[in-house]
Amino acid sequence: MKRFPERRKQFWAKLVTTVWKSGRIWITASAVTGCLIGLRMGGVLQTWELGTVDHFFRLRPTEAPDDRIVIIGMEEEDIQQFGWPLSDTQLASLLQAIRAAQPRAVGVDFYRDIPVGSGNSALLSAYQAMPNLVGIEQLKDREGSGVAASPKLKRLGQVGFNNVVYDSDRKIRRSLLYWTANGKRYQSFSLKLALLYLAAEGIQPRPGRQNPRYLQLNHAVFPQLTPNDGVYNQTDAGGYQIFANYRGAAGQFKTFSVRQMLNGEVSPDQLRDRIVLIGSVATSLKDFSATPYTKLKVGSSGLMAGVEIQANFISQILSAALDGRPLFRNWSETGEWLWIWVWAVAGTTLSWKLRSPARTALFILLASVGLISLCYGAFLVGWIIPVVPSFLALTGSTVVIIGYIAHTEEELKRSKEFLHRVINSIPDPVFVKDKQHRWIVLNEAYSRFLGKPVDELVEKSDYDIFPAHEADIFWQQDELVFQSEHELEHEEHFTSVDGRTYLIATKRSLHKDAAGNRFLVGVIRDITHRKIVENELRRTTIELSRSNAELRLSQDRLSYLANHDALTGLPNRNLLYERLSQCLNWAKGNGQLVAILFLDLDGFKQINDTLGHSVGDLLLQAVARRLSGCLRTSDMIARLGGDEFVVLLPSVPDLDNATTVAEKILYTLSQAFAISGQTLRVSSSIGIGLYPTHADDLETLMQKADEAMYQAKKSGKNRYIIGAMTAEETVDA
CATH class of the missing domain: 3.30.70.270 (Reverse transcriptase/Diguanylate cyclase domain)
Structure with missing residues (x-):
C-alpha cells in the first residue's frame, strides 16, 4: 500500500516535467495567438482578410447563369434615344410590354418618387395592374437622407428598400434582408422579389428551426451576421445582414436593353415565369459599385451595376431555397481562436523539431499551401475560415522559435567553451552531454580513462564507443536525469578501448545556461578495488549467516526432539x-x-x-x-x-x-x-x-x-x- 503514494508522486513529477519541457511550445504559440487575436479584434487585419476572401471569390469557378432572373438594362444607346430619366409614358409602355410576357415578378430599380414628363396616369394604371411589381426606396442611413418610394406603390405595399452595405474599402460583400426603422420592419428589394417567386413554389418565410430569429425558406436558414462574424471585427451589423454569395463577376445574367424590349425584339418566352429587373447599366449614370470580383480601385473597371448586384442578392436567396446552394457561415469566435492557436502550435512544434532555417522555410511553404488549400476548400462549400491570422500565426511562431534557437546555439557555444575550461581542471573523468545524449565537452582525464582522444569523442554518443549493453545502461541513466532533473549516482560497468572493464560510480546532474540549454554533467570514480573488498566482506557475511542459520536449525531440531x-x-x-x-x-x-x-x-x-x-x-x-x-x-x-x-x-x-x-x-x-x-x-x-x-x-x-x-x-x-x-x-x- 505504501507504493501507491510514491507512484502517484512520481506520476505528478513526470507530468510537471513534461509540461515544463514543452512549455516553450505552448507559451510561444499562445503568446503569438494572443497578439494576433488582439490585432484582429482591433481591426488591423481586416483589410487583409477581406482581400483574401475576394481572392477566393476570383479563384472560384464561375457558376452557370441563373436563368430565373432577366435584366432589362438602361444602356447608353437607350439614354440617347429615350433620354434620362425615362418619362412616365415610356416606363408605362415598358411595364406593359413586360407584363404581356407574364413574368413571375418584376422589379423596377429606378427611383420614381415624383412624376416624370407626361403619362403619369398610364404609369399608375400599370402599377395597379401588376401586383407582382416591386419598386424601390432608399431608407435613411449613414450614406444619405434616403429617397422616397412611388406613393402609389407604397400604398399598394409593393416597395422594397435597395440600401446596400459598404465595407471600409467601398466594396459590397454583404446584403440586407430586413431593416427596422422607427419601430417598423422593412423588406429589402431583393428579398421581396425572391419571396414573390418562391410563393409560386409554395415556399413561405418562417422562423429558423434552431434559432427563431433567423429567416428560413424551405430548408435554407439564413444566419444573421453579427459584428465579429467571419472576417469582420466590430463592424456595423445593423439590420438583418448576410454574407453576399455572388455567382461571379459582372455579366452573369441574361440582359436586354430597354429599346430591345420596347421594339418587341425580346421573345415573351425569355421573360415568362421569371424575375425581370429593370435598372441602369449605363456607365454615365454611375450606378456601379465594387464587389469581391473588383480587382482595381473604386472608380476603375471591374465594377458591377447596381441592378446586377440586386440580381446576385435575389439569386442567392433563390438558389439557397430551391437548389441547396450553400450560404456562407463561420465558426464561433472561440472556434476561430482555437484554429489560429493550432497553426501557431504547428509552427512552434515543427520548427523546434527541424531546427534548420532551410528545412523550416520549406515547411512554412508547404504548411502555408496546406492552410490556404484547406480554407479555400472550406470556402467552396460555404465556410469562411480565418486565413490571414492563421498564416501569421504559423509564420510568426516559426520566426520566434528560429530566433530563439539561434540565441540558444550562440549561448551553447559560449557554454561549451566555459565548461571545457572548468572540467579540464578536475582530476576525475568528466563528461558533458546535450539532450540528444551526445558528448559536447570531455576532459583529458576521461580521454585517458577511455583510451581515446577527445577529438574523436565529441559529437559522438555512447553507442558509437561502448558495447550495446553498456550503452543502453548509460542512456537510461542519462535520460532519468533529463526527465527528473534531479542529481543521481549510479554504479555501472565501463569498458575502455583496450578491453579492460572497470566498475565505476557516475554522479550525473543537470545544468542550464542563460538561454535555457540543458546539459548533463557526469563525474566518474573508479570503484573497482573498493567493490572487490566489499564483495569479499559480503561473501564472508553470507557464510557466517549460513552457519548461524544451520546452528539455529539444529537447536530447533533438538528442542523439538526433546519435547x-x-x-x-x-x-x-x-x-x-x-x-x-x-x-x-x-x-x-x-x-x-x-x-x-x-x-x-x-x-x-x-x-x-x-x-x-x-x-x-x-x-x-x-x-x-x-x-x-x-x-x-x-x-x-x-x-x-x-x-x-x-x-x-x-x-x-x-x-x-x-x-x-x-x-x-x-x-x-x-x-x-x-x-x-x-x-x-x-x-x-x-x-x-x-x-x-x-x-x-x-x-x-x-x-x-x-x-x-x-x-x-x-x-x-x-x-x-x-x-x-x-x-x-x-x-x-
Whole structure:
C-alpha cells in the first residue's frame, strides 16, 4: 500500500516535467495567438482578410447563369434615344410590354418618387395592374437622407428598400434582408422579389428551426451576421445582414436593353415565369459599385451595376431555397481562436523539431499551401475560415522559435567553451552531454580513462564507443536525469578501448545556461578495488549467516526432539507439563476451569503381543491422528508412553464440556482401524481431572485423572470416570 503514494508522486513529477519541457511550445504559440487575436479584434487585419476572401471569390469557378432572373438594362444607346430619366409614358409602355410576357415578378430599380414628363396616369394604371411589381426606396442611413418610394406603390405595399452595405474599402460583400426603422420592419428589394417567386413554389418565410430569429425558406436558414462574424471585427451589423454569395463577376445574367424590349425584339418566352429587373447599366449614370470580383480601385473597371448586384442578392436567396446552394457561415469566435492557436502550435512544434532555417522555410511553404488549400476548400462549400491570422500565426511562431534557437546555439557555444575550461581542471573523468545524449565537452582525464582522444569523442554518443549493453545502461541513466532533473549516482560497468572493464560510480546532474540549454554533467570514480573488498566482506557475511542459520536449525531440531514423542509426533511429558503449568497459572488468575483427560487403550497389549510391535506402532500413530481430529486447535494431546495419552483442555466453561470431549473420544476410538490389511479394534478408558474442583496443583491433578482412568478400567473399560467419582457414577460409552 505504501507504493501507491510514491507512484502517484512520481506520476505528478513526470507530468510537471513534461509540461515544463514543452512549455516553450505552448507559451510561444499562445503568446503569438494572443497578439494576433488582439490585432484582429482591433481591426488591423481586416483589410487583409477581406482581400483574401475576394481572392477566393476570383479563384472560384464561375457558376452557370441563373436563368430565373432577366435584366432589362438602361444602356447608353437607350439614354440617347429615350433620354434620362425615362418619362412616365415610356416606363408605362415598358411595364406593359413586360407584363404581356407574364413574368413571375418584376422589379423596377429606378427611383420614381415624383412624376416624370407626361403619362403619369398610364404609369399608375400599370402599377395597379401588376401586383407582382416591386419598386424601390432608399431608407435613411449613414450614406444619405434616403429617397422616397412611388406613393402609389407604397400604398399598394409593393416597395422594397435597395440600401446596400459598404465595407471600409467601398466594396459590397454583404446584403440586407430586413431593416427596422422607427419601430417598423422593412423588406429589402431583393428579398421581396425572391419571396414573390418562391410563393409560386409554395415556399413561405418562417422562423429558423434552431434559432427563431433567423429567416428560413424551405430548408435554407439564413444566419444573421453579427459584428465579429467571419472576417469582420466590430463592424456595423445593423439590420438583418448576410454574407453576399455572388455567382461571379459582372455579366452573369441574361440582359436586354430597354429599346430591345420596347421594339418587341425580346421573345415573351425569355421573360415568362421569371424575375425581370429593370435598372441602369449605363456607365454615365454611375450606378456601379465594387464587389469581391473588383480587382482595381473604386472608380476603375471591374465594377458591377447596381441592378446586377440586386440580381446576385435575389439569386442567392433563390438558389439557397430551391437548389441547396450553400450560404456562407463561420465558426464561433472561440472556434476561430482555437484554429489560429493550432497553426501557431504547428509552427512552434515543427520548427523546434527541424531546427534548420532551410528545412523550416520549406515547411512554412508547404504548411502555408496546406492552410490556404484547406480554407479555400472550406470556402467552396460555404465556410469562411480565418486565413490571414492563421498564416501569421504559423509564420510568426516559426520566426520566434528560429530566433530563439539561434540565441540558444550562440549561448551553447559560449557554454561549451566555459565548461571545457572548468572540467579540464578536475582530476576525475568528466563528461558533458546535450539532450540528444551526445558528448559536447570531455576532459583529458576521461580521454585517458577511455583510451581515446577527445577529438574523436565529441559529437559522438555512447553507442558509437561502448558495447550495446553498456550503452543502453548509460542512456537510461542519462535520460532519468533529463526527465527528473534531479542529481543521481549510479554504479555501472565501463569498458575502455583496450578491453579492460572497470566498475565505476557516475554522479550525473543537470545544468542550464542563460538561454535555457540543458546539459548533463557526469563525474566518474573508479570503484573497482573498493567493490572487490566489499564483495569479499559480503561473501564472508553470507557464510557466517549460513552457519548461524544451520546452528539455529539444529537447536530447533533438538528442542523439538526433546519435547515431542518420536513415534507419533505428539508433545511428550515434558511439553505437556510445561503447557499444563502455564494453563493452571492463567486459570488461577482469571478464575477459569482446566480439564485433563487421562487415556489408556483397552486391548492394545494383546494386539502388540500377537501381531508384533510394528503393527502396534502403526496403531498408535493412527490413534494419535484420530485423537488430534477430535480436539480444538487450542487443546493439546500428548503421549506419556506406551498406550497412555493425555488430553489438555486449557479453558472449559464447565465439567459437561470435558465429558462431551471424552464421549467424542470414546466413540472415535471405538471405530475399527485398518492396519496393514487387517481390521483392528480397540477402546479407551478415560479419567477426567478438573482444576480446581479435584486439585489445585499439577501433580495432584494428574494423579486424580490417573486414578480415575484405572477406576474406569476396573469398571469395565470403554468409558470415562470423573476424578473422585464413586463406582456408581461411572459412565459407559
